[in-house]
Amino acid sequence: MIPFFPPDLFADERQALLDLAYEIGTDATQRFILGERTARLEMALRDLLGATDVIACGSGTMALTMILHAVGVGPGDEVVVPAFGCAPLAATVANLGATPVFADVDRDTMVVDPDAVQSLITERTRALLPAHMFSVLADMPRLRYIATRYGIGLVEDSAVAQGGLLQGRPAGLWGDAGLYSFVQVKTFGTVGEGGVVVTSDAQLGRTIRMLRNHGQDGVTRFLHHRVGYNSRFDELLAGFQLRRLPTLGDRLARRAAIGAYYTDRFATLRDGEIQTPPAGTEGRCFYVYNLLAQRRDELRAHLRDRGVDTHLYYPMPLPRQPAFARYAQIGADWPNAESASRRSLALPVYPHLTDAEVEHIADAVCAFARVRQGATR
Amino acid sequence: MSGSAVPAALPPTVPFFSQTATFRALWPQVAGALAAIVDHGKYSHGPAVATFEEALAGWTGARYALGVSSGTDALVLLLRAAGLQPGDEVLVPAFSFVATATSIVLAGGRPRFCDIDPMTYALDPAGAARAVTSGTRMVMPAHLFCQMADMAGIAELARRYNLILVEDSAEAIGMRWGGVHAGLLGAGGVLSFFPTKTLGAIGDAGAVITNDRRVAETVEALRHHGRVGRTLDYFPGIANASVLCGMNAKMDDIQAAVLTAKLTRLPDDIAHRARLAQAYTDGLAGVSGVLRLPTLAARPVATEAVYYVYLVEVADRDGLVQHLARAGVGTEVYYPVPLHLQPCFADLGHRPGDFPNAEAACARAVALPMYADLTFDEVDAVCTAIRRFYRTDGRR
Numbered sequence: 001m002i003p004f005f006p007p008d009l010f011a012d013e014r015q016a017l018l019d020l021a022y023e024i025g026t027d028a029t030q031r032f033i034l035g036e037r038t039a040r041l042e043m044a045l046r047d048l049l050g051a052t053d054v055i056a057c058g059s060g061t062m063a064l065t066m067i068l069h070a071v072g073v074g075p076g077d078e079v080v081v082p083a084f085g086c087a088p089l090a091a092t093v094a095n096l097g098a099t100p101v102f103a104d105v106d107r108d109t110m111v112v113d114p115d116a117v118q119s120l121i122t123e124r125t126r127a128l129l130p131a132h133m134f135s136v137l138a139d140m141p142r143l144r145y146i147a148t149r150y151g152i153g154l155v156e157d158s159a160v161a162q163g164g165l166l167q168g169r170p171a172g173l174w175g176d177a178g179l180y181s182f183v184q185v186k187t188f189g190t191v192g193e194g195g196v197v198v199t200s201d202a203q204l205g206r207t208i209r210m211l212r213n214h215g216q217d218g219v220t221r222f223l224h225h226r227v228g229y230n231s232r233f234d235e236l237l238a239g240f241q242l243r244r245l246p247t248l249g250d251r252l253a254r255r256a257a258i259g260a261y262y263t264d265r266f267a268t269l270r271d272g273e274i275q276t277p278p279a280g281t282e283g284r285c286f287y288v289y290n291l292l293a294q295r296r297d298e299l300r301a302h303l304r305d306r307g308v309d310t311h312l313y314y315p316m317p318l319p320r321q322p323a324f325a326r327y328a329q330i331g332a333d334w335p336n337a338e339s340a341s342r343r344s345l346a347l348p349v350y351p352h353l354t355d356a357e358v359e360h361i362a363d364a365v366c367a368f369a370r371v372r373q374g375a376t377r
Numbered sequence: 378m379s380g381s382a383v384p385a386a387l388p389p390t391v392p393f394f395s396q397t398a399t400f401r402a403l404w405p406q407v408a409g410a411l412a413a414i415v416d417h418g419k420y421s422h423g424p425a426v427a428t429f430e431e432a433l434a435g436w437t438g439a440r441y442a443l444g445v446s447s448g449t450d451a452l453v454l455l456l457r458a459a460g461l462q463p464g465d466e467v468l469v470p471a472f473s474f475v476a477t478a479t480s481i482v483l484a485g486g487r488p489r490f491c492d493i494d495p496m497t498y499a500l501d502p503a504g505a506a507r508a509v510t511s512g513t514r515m516v517m518p519a520h521l522f523c524q525m526a527d528m529a530g531i532a533e534l535a536r537r538y539n540l541i542l543v544e545d546s547a548e549a550i551g552m553r554w555g556g557v558h559a560g561l562l563g564a565g566g567v568l569s570f571f572p573t574k575t576l577g578a579i580g581d582a583g584a585v586i587t588n589d590r591r592v593a594e595t596v597e598a599l600r601h602h603g604r605v606g607r608t609l610d611y612f613p614g615i616a617n618a619s620v621l622c623g624m625n626a627k628m629d630d631i632q633a634a635v636l637t638a639k640l641t642r643l644p645d646d647i648a649h650r651a652r653l654a655q656a657y658t659d660g661l662a663g664v665s666g667v668l669r670l671p672t673l674a675a676r677p678v679a680t681e682a683v684y685y686v687y688l689v690e691v692a693d694r695d696g697l698v699q700h701l702a703r704a705g706v707g708t709e710v711y712y713p714v715p716l717h718l719q720p721c722f723a724d725l726g727h728r729p730g731d732f733p734n735a736e737a738a739c740a741r742a743v744a745l746p747m748y749a750d751l752t753f754d755e756v757d758a759v760c761t762a763i764r765r766f767y768r769t770d771g772r773r
Binding site: 087095314 | 400415420581615620721
């Protein structure tokens with residue numbers, strides 16, 4: 001079976017990880033959290049992106065929470081979020097005492113629909129929270145225009161999009177702030193939970209630096225200016241990421257090449273049965289390669305029989321989930337989110353897939369479509 | 378033989394904290410566990426976390442031990458799981474690490490500060506009773522440094538005012554009250570595995586411990602985005618629907634592996650800490666500037682103390698801290714500013730004088746080096762440096 005969540009992501013780095021753990025465990029400085037390695041990682045990413053500040057923290061979810069907190073989201077506020085996506089889009093907003101307002105997504109790309117977003121803005125709207133989905137960046141130029149026109153915050157959930165560029169600007173730097181998740185399966189995944197906030201706003205960066213370590217200013221210990229979080233970064237992870245950063249570009253290129261190969265192979269299948277993400281690399285980042293299939297569950301079983309594991313992102317739109325239903329606008333519906341939940345199927349696209357595995361996966365998808373086409377003729 | 382002169386009095390270098398010797402000794406076990414993690418390929422919320430949770434439950438006697446990202450996140454999860462509702466007040470000591478109070482805000486509630494018992498530095502039940510209002514729903518004592526709060530008095534307070542009792546037992550691994558581990562006397566407690574803790578990781582980590590199945594199940598969902606169903610060591614569980622507005626508070630498997638290894642030495646470490654504490658107490662007895670040494674309170678039940686921190690109250694605390702730093706001795710001031718006077722709680726409107734015991738502790742307390750790697754010679758060196766400071770300064 002070709003796994004969807006590969007267990008051997010870091011198998012080649014086993015000894016390096018052990019050496020690093022020993023070095024940090026026995027280092028005379030005994031600095032384990034937010035030390036010199038973390039600072040170096042933040043600077044390296046800042047320079048790579050051309051960001052004003054990069055702040056390492058405990059997870060992508062906590063990064064999102066702290067950005068929302070820093071832009072002032074609190075009780076009584078509304079934040080417009082996609083109806084289709086990962087739980088933190090709604091939960092982070094709700095946990096700050098604010099109300100997530102769900103906007104439908106584009107039927108084909110599954111990123112939030114800017115027209116839907118704009119139609120939901122009210123006097124209580126404090127911020128917009130679009131998310132990049134799978135391999136497609138949201139329409140940030142339009143969302144930036146809308147946020148600026150209404151004078152509200154734009155928080156960019158770029159958790160999955162590290163490496164993506166739109167009009168030459170990195171994912172994460174279109175919003176007031178953005179973030180990358182480092183959970184192991186992400187494009188810059190690591191050996192534990194972590195993430196970064198990225199921003200061009202120096203003041204926002206300073207606020208988030210305080211929020212991540214109990215509201216302290218980094219100068220005076222045990223003086224707490226704000227109610228903050230414990231969302232820090234371990235030196236072990238920083239050391240590992242510094243080691244992996246020089247090869248990130250290669251891995252991103254490999255992901256993009258696999259994605260392009262799939263899209264090319266599946267181009268002839270576009271008869272409505274199986275729909276691929278758009279071709280090209282502008283505004284793209286191949287974290288997940290997601291198909292839309294009419295007979296999604298049959299395709300999934302077909303692939304499983306041929307040794308290809310897949311994953312369903314996301315089987316239920318956010319406003320349908322028990323945790324978030326109470327926030328759903330009464331009488332509203334999200335037909336494209338519903339459709340995506342029924343049709344979406346993700347194929348393996350991680351960089352250490354062999355060419356033979358990639359071909360096998362593509363062959364298996366094509367075989368399903370041919371069988372279907374044969375059956376209807 | 379070299380004829381070069383050796384400096385007569387190299388200052389002793391006693392860091393405030395180090396675990397290098399412990400880590401080296403445990404390395405074969407840790408290395409094996411880390412290799413197994415790489416081979417298995419799940420780096421958070423994986424099998425090493427499950428192994429640690431089982432060992433921790435066994436060690437503490439908790440029915441449920443849940444590994445999470447930090448002690449702070451553990452507090453937020455515990456408060457929510459124990460039933461904190463938006464706007465609810467929680468009685469907490471005005472003297473503690475800030476997370477004792479900020480966790481309440483992060484969980485949607487409001488801290489209601491109370492003064493401490495000057496001997497144990499923990500919530501004083503009599504003061505807490507005076508702070509109860511109609512909006513008070515919980516009481517959360519913090520067990521600091523070497524001993525637990527007056528849990529008999531606090532349990533009585535909770536009964537009288539119908540408050541839910543949870544414990545900030547972040548520092549209290551190994552402490553017991555009538556045989557019951559800290560954190561297990563009410564709805565639940567937490568543990569912090571910040572590296573300097575009695576049981577410390579090499580990064581941030583924490584746990585919730587409880588005997589209450591409902592609390593445990595809620596924490597389990599909340600720590601993984603409010604998802605129900607299988608998620609531990611099961612990546613596809615990210616497709617499970619959220620039933621609660623959760624967080625990401627998953628524990629890293631590498632930290633769990635280090636903690637599992639260190640847990641095997643914990644009883645020995647705790648015994649060594651007790652002997653070090655006795656050496657400090659012997660070495661500092663009768664020193665004029667030392668105003669208070671750790672003193673264990675007499676309790677109606679058998680208790681077990683653990684010297685996580687050896688905290689003394691001294692005259693000219695800041696002068697002593699500088700003197701020790703020059704002598705190569707690391708210290709920490711736990712805590713320089715009481716919670717009710719922190720800028721982040723300015724909106725509660727407190728003033729200096731509101732909680733005099735907490736304020737006095739902040740002015741005089743300092744923590745001396747105390748860890749499993751510490752030697753008796755190092756304790757002697759610290760005591761000598763302290764005695765020298767108070768002897769040479771005529772003001773005292």
